[in-house]
Amino acid sequence: MDRLSPTTLHRLPASIIKPDYDRAAVATGIVHLGLGAFHRGHQAVYTDGLLKHDPRWGILGVSLRSPETRDALEPQGGLYSVTASNGEGHQLRIIGALTGLAVAPEDPAGLLARLADPAVRIVSTTVTEKGYSHDPATGALRADDPDIQHDISNLGLPRTTLCFIVSGLRLRRLHGLPPYTVLACDNLPANGHTLRGLAIAFAELVDRDLARWIADNVRFPSTMVDRIVPATTDADRADVSAAIGLLDAWPVVTEPFSQWVIEDDLGGARPAWDISGAQFVRDVAPFELMKLRLLNGAHSTLAYLGYLMGCETVAAAMSEPDLAGLVEDMMREEVTPTLPALGGFDVAAYRAALLQRFRNPALKHRTAQIAMDGSQKLPQRLLGTISDRLARDLPITCLALAVAGWMRYVSGTDEQRRPIDLRDPLSTQLRALADDAGPVAQRLVPALLSLTSVFGSDLRRDPRFTSAVETALDSLFKQGARATVAQTRQAALS
Incomplete structure (x- = not known):
């Protein structure tokens, strides 16, 4: 040709x-x-x-x-x-x-x-x-x-x-x-x-x-x-x-x-x-924050939890009813209240459009691709939202599971004990910490939170955050992603 x-x-x-x-x-x-x-x-x-x-x-x-x-x-x-x-x-x-x-x-x-x-x-x-x-x-x-x-x-x-x-x-x-x-x-x-x-x-x-x-x-x-x-x-x-x-x-x-x-x-x-x-x-910041927290935060959540559930693409992850529901709940209940006023912009319509875009079967957007470089992405995609919610003493149920999903992903092997190809600027540090801690949430969470370049100093000292992430990660290790997502969604709705 x-x-x-x-x-x-x-x-x-x-x-x-x-x-x-x-x-x-x-x-x-x-x-x-x-x-x-x-x-x-x-x-x-x-x-x-x-x-x-x-x-x-x-x-x-x-x-x-x-x-x-x-x-x-x-x-x-x-x-x-x-x-x-x-x-x-x-x-x-x-x-x-x-x-x-x-x-x-x-x-x-x-x-x-x-x-x-x-x-x-x-x-x-x-x-x-x-x-x-x-x-x-x-x-x-x-x-x-x-x-x-x-x-x-x-x-x-x-x-x-x-x-x-x-x-x-x-x-x-x-x-x-x-x-x-x-x-x-x-x-x-x-x-x-x-x-x-x-x-x-x-x-x-x-x-x-x-x-x-x-x-x-x-x-x-x-x-x-x-x-x-x-x-x-x-x-x-x-x-x-x-x-x-x-x-x-x-x-x-x-x-x-x-x-x-x-x-x-x-x-x-x-x-x-x-x-x-x-x-x-004049000011990009409100649009940027909306996109980082709604689209990119949801994308990372789908990537880590979807990968652990065996979903190769985002569209496949969205075909999992509990995972799709959890992401929708997170966007609506946990992320949207942290956004600034957008001057009449229809955030609900934007969320609905995002969910439709994620379901697009023509896009073979691989969860492993989105999961790359998580240590660089977490602060702006998830951790800022978590900090804002904790400052208002609001729950972080779904967001904590998303962070735990990243921690489970960097632990080294998937739920079938196959090695995970971790691609991250901090991959050497992440793997060393994970190998030392083992598949024990109470050890792995504090080990990873020691990375101040990712988590800063405030979140790692907040028991509301550390406890929620430890609980979610413990469930991911013991029950697997599919059962944990289903249980977390029910807890968030109750």
């Missing part, structure tokens, strides 16, 4: 949406760090929709680790397909917003030169929570991280996201160029504010004058991103290639729903992403 490429675009079926602009006229105005499926199924789609009106905003897509995406897309001239499916039908479009592809470790100096290009006005990021070299419980820079230590002495050969951002800004300052806007698009609380603090903290370790210049001149708007984009599978490649009659080596398969809320604080010119449906707002 021939490859999808600029020379084969004309052979695509008429039903497939193709770029409606001259790709040769598109300039690179955005450098994006973290060229994964989510960026290609979200921000790149919004950008693709505006290039007909303003061709200044093409994207240089940068992989920070693996060359896999570059190697797949370079023979396709940066083209790839995005399929939005709800299980009953689908829409397929070709995205042409990528003007170039790079792999940072292969040529870090070359990437810094691109960051210093005056045509580049935005540097955006989707590097996942673990890519910010920070303590997720406090948001502070982990200055002892080995890659950060390397970068402090090697600004011209960065390894980390923070060093690329700061070193690029340093070059622009040296050359008398205006700074670019730094646009975080990951699931971090106040992601722009958090990234700003981390960039300044890193800069202070190498040049305090540069840190002050960044603080005074660089914009770090916050964003809220929302679209479920599973990792691409071989079955996706086969299905998409059959549908378009050409080989697409790296397609994206996603859901129809997409949302992007952006703080209206970009320095200088900005892309008209609102043409494609994005929202520019």
